[in-house]
Amino acid sequence: MKYISHLDLMSVFQRAFRRAAVKIAYSQGFSPHPKLSMAHPLSVGISSISEYMEIDMEEGIPEKEIISRLNEVLPLGIRIMECHKILEKKKSLPALVAYGSYEVSFNRNGIQEHQLINRISDFLSKDRIIVTKKQVKSSSVKEIDIRPLIDEFKMIHSDNEAFKIMATVKTGSNGNLNPELLIQSFIKESKLEIKQNSIKIIRIELYFLKDHKQVPLNQLYKV
Amino acid sequence: MVELDYLEKYLPQVEKPARYIGGEINSIVKKEFQGRFIFAFPDIYEIGMSHLGMQILYHALNHEEGIFCERVFAPAHDMEAIMRKNNIPLFSLETKTPLKEADIIGFTLQYELSYSNVINMLDLSGIPVLKDERRERDPLICAGGPCAYNPEPLSDIIDFFIIGEGESVNIEIMRKYIQWKNSGKTKFEFLELISEIKGVYIPSFYNEQYNLDMTLRNMDKLYACAPDKVTKQIEPDLDAAFYPDKFIVPFIDIVHNRAMVEVLRGCTRGCRFCQAGMIYRPVRERSVEKIKEITDQLIRNTGYEEMSLLSLSTSDHSGIEPLVSSLMKKCKEESISLSLPSLRLDSFSFKVLDEIQSVKKSGLTFAPEAGTQRLRDVINKNITEDDIFFAVENAFKLGWSNIKFYFMIGLPTETYEDLDGIIDIAEKIIHIYYQVRDKKNRRKLSINISTSNFVPKPHTAFQWFPMDDMNVLSEKQKYLSERLKKIKHVSFNYHDVQTSFLEAVLARGDRRIGKTLIKAWENGSKFDGWREFFDFDKWQDAFNETGIDPYFYSNRKRDYKELLPWDHIDAGVSKEFLISENEKAFKEKVTADCRKGCTNCGINQSFNCKVYGDKNV
Incomplete structure (x- = not known):
């Protein structure tokens, strides 16, 4: 799918x-x-x-x-x-979504665990992470700082074959970061040799904000 | 099997990966079967999946126990590059089985310019392209569809052709295959076994002889079992014929993304340029009851938002009015739209179209085909200028502002007066528009005039006729373009001349051009029907390198006495009828629609024709 x-x-x-x-x-x-x-x-x-x-x-x-x-x-x-x-109509789902979390996995390809952890921490310690994005309509290139859009980016699993990273990023109309753009930016900044065709991304959850806290969307209509 | 996990490494790199993954709703995966048939469409997924014939034949075969039919389409350039680089063989969509492991691969030949893709797909499968180079363990390669009515250009490649309609005969062949498979006999013995089936043509059972002037002298039968003439297969009764109650519903948007019901097969009108009008005779209708039943099933099983009634001329169905009224009601209830291509634009059609396009008026299309009454009489397109103007006026009154016209150029006897006729029609239409519409509503008008280049086809009244020279056609296009672009609201499109020329060569080619086909493919030809990929130079090189004069096939007038390369294929319409139609054409005499009285086309000699009497009458 x-x-x-x-x-x-x-x-x-x-x-x-x-x-x-x-x-x-x-x-x-x-x-x-x-x-x-x-x-x-x-x-x-x-x-x-x-x-x-x-x-x-x-x-x-x-x-x-x-x-x-x-x-x-x-x-x-x-x-x-x-x-x-839905018994009482609240805001629509697209208007509610604020964050999304993604599991990103890729082959080790000789990368050491501590190496990955260090590079992640270097990556996140930057004040600004500039990526260039092609505009669909005008085909011009735009520079954006994605650092404020990243909430979480950490290694959550490693084995002999692969690493897994969990990324939680702003999602929706009030700021949005495509996880693919994030991982490509990380590869570029970290200079790690991550095999492109081994990368798999799974969306794990979407969140809305309640009292400034991320709450999974499925809690929305649960009594 | 090509593992999906393995493919996953590459799929993100290609455009529209869903073309290659299968798993669509109503696609079928069988675990137990005795014979595997792979239906091959020599163009990309979006085109092949829009084809009604594929849906019918796929489900007809899969409906049978023991037979498994899968699909394959031509991979697009990006996917092909990845497959070649990583040694991924062409695989079926359903089970990702390499084509090499199929029992029978069946290509559908809808268009001459897809022949290079047939070759390319075999090569991508690792199957030797030439039938003589294939071994006993390689799959059998067959082909059918309208272009198979002149099978010879592909006879070096295809083991056997199926001439005519495939619903029943494909099953018969697969049954024979399954028997043969367990018998330990040779491929040759299998071909012998199926040679007795009506509609099966086995090129290796015949040998051709040529005269000194390069024309065909004889098709010698090499084996007693080969019939003198191969008569096409038809489904005598459409209500009894298999029709799927479900269609494969693609995940991605395709050219015609809709459920389709074929309401009738064949056409009684007898346009002299039209191959479909001859090869699909006799005309057979599906009953209104059956059509309604199929429609209900398709809506329920596909969930499609559009339902379409198909045929060569849908208005000719004897029950069209009650049928359409009832379907319109049904579709409204289900919030789906009904589309009726191939309607004649008479008053009933307007009533219907006005209702089904009540809010959003999409374009209307007319096909007068020729610009003057004289030339329309020559081609027997029985439509008058009054018909056209009546329809156009109606369309403008009802709110349409976007009208397309199809014409052909290069028709037999055509002069520049006939081209002026096209310009006249355009001008008169604008005039009508200004009469019908007041000032406020005039801005949106868009008249699109499209010309295609006439390509003489086998089994038609014009099969002896030389195609116009390429430069003559280009001149005619230029002439029209210069004049039409001066008319406000009119746009003009025309087909590429070199593409039509190649189509003409392949359409009436014989066995000798088989080697040119292979050569052109070796030179890199594929997707020749796609403007962005067609490279005429590659073909010209191929003609030169194989010593074939293409003009001999496209631009030569044939004599009635000449043995034509497709004369051993019997489409049911007699040669005498085609000759008399050709003669009448040059006398500008029309032949009436055969529903008004039998025109003796000869179809009732071999088939039961319900239009007017049968062979016993």
Whole structure:
């Protein structure tokens, strides 16, 4: 599933809803769109173990039944884990998302553990970490400082084969850092020989802020 | 098997990796089977997956116990480079099985310019391209589709061709294959076994002889079991024929991303340039009840947001009005859109189109094909200027402002007067627009005129006709371009002349150009149908290096007496009919739609034609 773009993933869901005969509401107007939105788009190439989606339903169906009907028709690689009825409308999911955490793994390729830890600490001790980003529309290049967007970046696992890093970064409309951009910047700054095609990124969780604390999105509607 | 874990190292580096991963909804993986068929489409995923025939044949085979059908498409350039660099063989989407391990690989030939991709895909699979170089353990390579009606250009490569419609015959062949596989017999014996199946053409069972003037003298049968003429296969009854109740739904956007129901097969109109109009005869309809049943199943099983009715001429279905009314209701309930390409723009169609595009009016398309009534009579395109203007006026009144027109240039007997006719039509349309629309609504008008270059095709009334010289076609394009660009609101597109020329050579080629094909591929030709990849120089070099004169195939007038390279392939329409149509064309005489009375095309001699009587009448 990680090779599917956000837009294509939306079609995958729309069609799954139709196959499951779970009717979603459509917007009014010139070209009616189904009312369904993901909390935050997932870049192509990144897997995820926790995605969130908000839908407007046309009819009431018990949560359990929605889960089982959808899971029957979803392609391999996408599973509905939980489903909650939104009783009072709060801010929309995309507006709530503030942070995302990612597990980044790659082959050791001869890199020592202490070496990696040192380079991570060097990386984080910088005041500014400048990356250049190509603008999609104007195709011009823009420089941005990503340091303030990094909340956490640490090694969490190492074995004979690979390392794992946990990265928590700003996500959403109030500041956003693509984990791929982060890891590429780290490779460049640390000068470690990390094999590009061994890098795997998994989104672990999305958070909203409650009293300035990161709270996983799934706590939002839990009573 | 090519491990997905292994592929994962490379997939992030390619554009649209989902082209290569399979696993789509309704794709099928079988663990137990006796015969593996791999359906090969010689173009990229987005094109191949839009093809209705692939969906039908894939599910028809997989519906059978013991038979497993997988898919493969031509990898795009980036993926091919990675595969070649890392020795990854071409693999099937379903189980990532290298093509080399298939029992039978079946290519669909939709377009002559995909031939170089057929060769490239075999090479990427590590399978010898030439059939004589393949060993007993290599898979059998077959091919079908409209271009297989002239199989000879690919006869050095393909073990056997399937002429006609594949729903049932593919299964019959696979059943025979499974029997043969366990018998310990040779490949030759397998070919002998299937040579008796209607529609199967085995090129190695024939040897060709040429005259001194390079024309074909004879196709000698080398074995008694080979039929004198290979008659096409058809599905006699569309209601009884297999039609899938589910389609593979891709993860990524493709050219035609929708569920499709074929409402009828064949066409009664008899346009003289049209190969489809001849080779898909007799005309057969699917019943309204059956179409509705299929539509319901497809909506439920695919979840698609668009449903499309397909055929060569959908308005010709005898139950079109009740059908469309009922489908419009159904689609509205399900919040899905209905699309009806290939509608004739009569008053009923406008009623329908106005309703299904009530809010957002996308473009309308007309295909008058020729600019004057005289030339339309020559090609038997039975549409008058009044028809065109009536439709255009209607379209403008109902709110359309974006209209496309398709014409062909290089048609038999064409003069510059006929080209002026195209310009006339454009001017008159603008005039109508200004009459119909008041000032406020005029800004959005967009008239697009598109010309393609006429390519004479086998099994048509114009199969003897020389194509226009390339420079003549270029002159005609220039002539139109200079004049059309002066007309406000009109844009003009035209097809590349060199591409059409190559299409013409391959379309009416014989066995001798097989070596040119291989040479062109060795020179680096592939994706010839793609403007950005087509390189005419590579082909010219290939013609020179193999001593083939391409003009002999494209620009030579053939005599009725000449033995044509596809004469041993019987599409059911008689040569006498094609000759009489060709004669009538030059006398500017039209032939009516055969629903108004049998025109004696000969199809009812070998097939049951329900349009007007059958062979017993």
